[in-house]
Amino acid sequence: MIRTFNRLHVLLGLGLACIALALASPSAHAEPTKERILREGKIVIGVHNRAPWGYRDEATGQATGWHPDLLKAAFSELGVEEIDIRVTEFGALIPGLLAGRFDAVGSGLSITPERCQQVAFGAPDLKERDAALVLPGNPKNIHGYKDILENNDVIMGAGRGSVVVRKALAEGIPSERMLLFPDIQSNVAALRTGRVDAVLLSLPTVLGLMRDGAVPDVEPADPFVTTDEQATFTSVAFRQDDEDLKALYNERFMALKEDGTVARIMAKYGFGEEEMVSEGITTERLCSATKDEAAQ
Incomplete structure (x- = not known):
């Protein structure tokens, strides 16, 4: 009797374990x-x-x-x-x-x-091509990645994880001359206070900001040259x-x-x-x- 009870107890335990594993499996009930x-x-x-x-x-x-x-x-x-x-x-x-x-x-x-x-x-x-926001009059004369690269005094701002960072690095701009921020507002604030000299964004993003009047006291660098290879x-x-x-x-x-x-x-x-x-x-x-x- 005791042996039978122990066998049933083991089988019950195994059954419950299988059910628990099935319920825990993501594929058991996950709907595509x-x-x-x-x-x-x-x-x-x-x-x-x-x-x-x-x-x-x-x-x-x-x-x-x-x-x-x-x-x-x-x-x-x-x-x-x-x-x-x-x-x-x-x-x-x-x-x-x-x-x-x-x-x-x-x-x-x-x-x-x-x-x-x-x-x-x-x-x-x-x-999409790229663009840059600068202070009125573009005091550092920034019109492309080349200008940022060749002027050691220029610090560029960009968004964390944005593709312009990858492009800037590929063009030879050192990471030490980049400040990265979580959003556009933080980038623009850094531009206004002189922490960066240009904020690099996609051209459609800059056009949208200008159209909405979302970034007063700054302007697009005109022109900001990007090649087909940089698109x-x-x-x-x-x-x-x-x-x-x-x-x-x-x-x-x-x-x-x-x-x-x-x-x-x-x-x-x-x-x-x-x-x-x-x-x-x-x-x-x-x-x-x-x-x-x-x-x-």
Whole structure:
């Protein structure tokens, strides 16, 4: 009797252990992201709240911007009507995506080989050049990366995790002459107080700031020369485990290009032919290419 009881006790313990392991396993009950989005009719995206990329419209409270508008157009015909945004600083976008705080990043991320190691980028959707904010009159005469490199007195500011830092380093600008900040406001404050001599950003970001009057007492360096080789390409970013979601988005994005929707959204935010992505530029090529190869 005791032996039988002990055997039952052992079997019961093993059964409970198996159940506990099954419940603890992420794959046991995890619903694929794509299926959840289609079922709920909602996609959660991370933005850094900056025009024209991805931000909350203060008048309506709704998500708007280049990438939110693309995502709305791509998924609305599939019954996904709600774009729920999570605002964070630029450098926290990829970590937030990987931590599961949102389903995609729709906020002007440029495709780089380094970022491709962490996330799965959708199709490239916009070609972007760089720009610089300077004090009125551009006292240090900054008109490109070369001017920053050749003037040892120039300190540049940029956002943490931004692609302009990678470009500046590639052009030979030492990291000791860079100050990195979590957001644009901190960069502009450093420019006004003389801690930096120029703030490097993407051209669409600078144009958005000027249009909104968000940065008084500074101006764009005119011109700020960037070559084709220095241009980058933006895209929506997904987790690498969500390849099916990325594939669905890419399918819809190509359809939107063919029916003219992408061109209309580009025009809404002031983008034109110079920002169009040529046929030869692909995510695979940008993920594997060096800086010089990507724009050829």
